[in-house]
Amino acid sequence: xxxxxxxxxxxxxxxxxxxxxxxxxxxxxxxxxxxxxxxxxxxxxxxxxxxxxxxxxxxxxxxxxxxxxxxxxxxxxxxxxxxxxxxxxxxxxxxxxxxxxxxxxxxxxxxxxxxxxxxxxxxxxxxxxxxxxxxxxxxxxxxxxxxxxxxxxxxxxxxxxxxxxxxxxxxxxxxxxxxxxxxxxxxxxxxxxxxxxxxxxxxxxxxxxxxxxxxxxxxxxxxxxxxxxxxxxxxxxxxxxxxxxxxxxxxx
Numbered sequence: 001x002x003x004x005x006x007x008x009x010x011x012x013x014x015x016x017x018x019x020x021x022x023x024x025x026x027x028x029x030x031x032x033x034x035x036x037x038x039x040x041x042x043x044x045x046x047x048x049x050x051x052x053x054x055x056x057x058x059x060x061x062x063x064x065x066x067x068x069x070x071x072x073x074x075x076x077x078x079x080x081x082x083x084x085x086x087x088x089x090x091x092x093x094x095x096x097x098x099x100x101x102x103x104x105x106x107x108x109x110x111x112x113x114x115x116x117x118x119x120x121x122x123x124x125x126x127x128x129x130x131x132x133x134x135x136x137x138x139x140x141x142x143x144x145x146x147x148x149x150x151x152x153x154x155x156x157x158x159x160x161x162x163x164x165x166x167x168x169x170x171x172x173x174x175x176x177x178x179x180x181x182x183x184x185x186x187x188x189x190x191x192x193x194x195x196x197x198x199x200x201x202x203x204x205x206x207x208x209x210x211x212x213x214x215x216x217x218x219x220x221x222x223x224x225x226x227x228x229x230x231x232x233x234x235x236x237x238x239x240x241x242x243x244x245x246x247x248x249x250x251x252x
Contacts, residue, residue, distance in 0.1 A: 006212045007210060009206050020210060035085045054089075072101070084120065089196070128167065134149065134153075168184060209223070
């Protein structure tokens with residue numbers, strides 16, 4: 001089990017994800033080239049602080065250090081270094097910011113090249129950018145844009161054969177008095193978004209939950225605290241944690 005695409009709904013740098021991270025990196029060995037791609041949060045004032053936390057987590061908790069790759073704006077040349085990596089991680093921030101930078105800098109091709117031999121781990125915002133369509137979360141939840149999709153990097157489909165929009169924080173309850181499921185936007189907006197999909201599935205990943213697509217064995221492993229949900233044309237399949245299923249079950 002070497003070639004893997006791993007998606008996490010949240011909690012990517014929490015204690016519950018230490019073992020999944022370790023298991024993925026162990027398949028590559030200590031001498032593998034491991035990088036953190038800082039794009040999704042690269043526009044934030046505390047970007048350096050976030051990078052330090054992420055690198056500290058992998059060094060101290062996971063015990064497999066990684067190097068940081070600056071890819072924070074449209075002038076980034078990090079794609080060439082990403083293409084040389086064996087393991088790439090990226091996580092929190094804005095899905096649409098990551099999408100904009102990665103589309104402009106050739107990151108799609110670089111990440112696909114990593115998947116030819118290694119592991120790509122994408123969590124929360126970064127993970128959402130990999131689908132065929134991307135939910136502009138902040139633009140809807142904070143700015144008030146009407147529900148709509150953007151074309152995604154579409155790495156999930158060539159890697160696994162699954163045509164889907166990835167929705168992290170699927171079971172979020174942070175709102176308390178209002179509905180923040182489906183990555184904060186709530187059920188009302190989510191249903192309007194589903195109407196626009198025209199056959200594209202939704203791959204919903206609960207918080208502190210992940211799915212590892214083993215591209216060699218053609219199976220998917222569900223791990224963490226929650227579930228993974230596949231919705232297509234109103235039909236729903238729910239995959240429980242600690243289960244392994246053929247990837248075919250997500251295609252059909």
